[in-house]
Amino acid sequence: MCEANAYLYEDGQEKLLLESVDVVVPTMTEVFLKNIFDQQKTIAGRIKELKLVDHRIILERFSQK
Amino acid sequence: MCEANAYLYEDGQEKLLLESVDVVVPTMTEVFLKNIFDQQKTIAGRIKELKLVDHRIILERFSQK
Numbered sequence: 857m858c859e860a861n862a863y864l865y866e867d868g869q870e871k872l873l874l875e876s877v878d879v880v881v882p883t884m885t886e887v888f889l890k891n892i893f894d895q896q897k898t899i900a901g902r903i904k905e906l907k908l909v910d911h912r913i914i915l916e917r918f919s920q921k
Numbered sequence: 922m923c924e925a926n927a928y929l930y931e932d933g934q935e936k937l938l939l940e941s942v943d944v945v946v947p948t949m950t951e952v953f954l955k956n957i958f959d960q961q962k963t964i965a966g967r968i969k970e971l972k973l974v975d976h977r978i979i980l981e982r983f984s985q986k
Contacts, residue, residue, distance in 0.1 A: 858923035859973050880971035882947075892974065903968060906945035906978075908924050909957065913971075 860911040862889050862897075865904055870914065873897060877913055887915055925976040927954050927962075930969055935979065938962060942978055952980055 862877045863870040874897050879890040882903055889897045904916040927942045928935040939962050944955040947968055954962045969981040 858925075858976060860923075878972065878974045880968075880973070882968050903945075903947050906971070907943065908945070908973070909943045911923060 858908075858911075859892050860906070860908060860913050862913040862915060864899065864901070865914050865916045873899060873915065880913060885918075889913075923973075923976075924957050925971070925973060925978050927978040927980060929964065929966070930979050930981045938964060938980065945978060950983075954978075 859876040859878050861875050862873045864873050874889050874891050876891045877889050878892050881888040885900060887899045887901060887903060899915055901915050901917045904914040906913055924941040924943050926940050927938045929938050939954050939956050941956045942954050943957050946953040952964045952966060952968060964980055966980050966982045969979040971978055
């Protein structure tokens with residue numbers, strides 16, 4: 857299977873948000889995640905980077921002032 | 922390998938942009954794609970949806986007025 861793990865990049869570290877993610881739908885302010893077990897999460901933030909060969913989805917919060 | 926194919930969704934159809942994509946980096950206005958053969962493309966638009974189990978990355982242009 858070719859799902860990926862989703863991480864939140866924050867304070868220089870990556871925190872695991874959801875494993876085995878299949879579907880990712882970004883909106884202007886949020887990212888919706890759904891994994892192969894039908895678990896869902898919605899994160900306020902954006903996609904920073906995907907590294908699919910490494911099975912990694914990196915999200916980040918919007919820049920804070 | 923778990924790379925995915927990137928498609929541009931336009932006029933109700935999906936057009937293949939780049940096969941075997943590994944790295945995806947969205948900015949506010951563009952999406953940078955790099956595949957496992959080190960081919961690169963930058964598309965003006967945004968990520969519409971990822972379906973990783975189906976190996977699909979769907980991009981779209983920003984809404985046009």
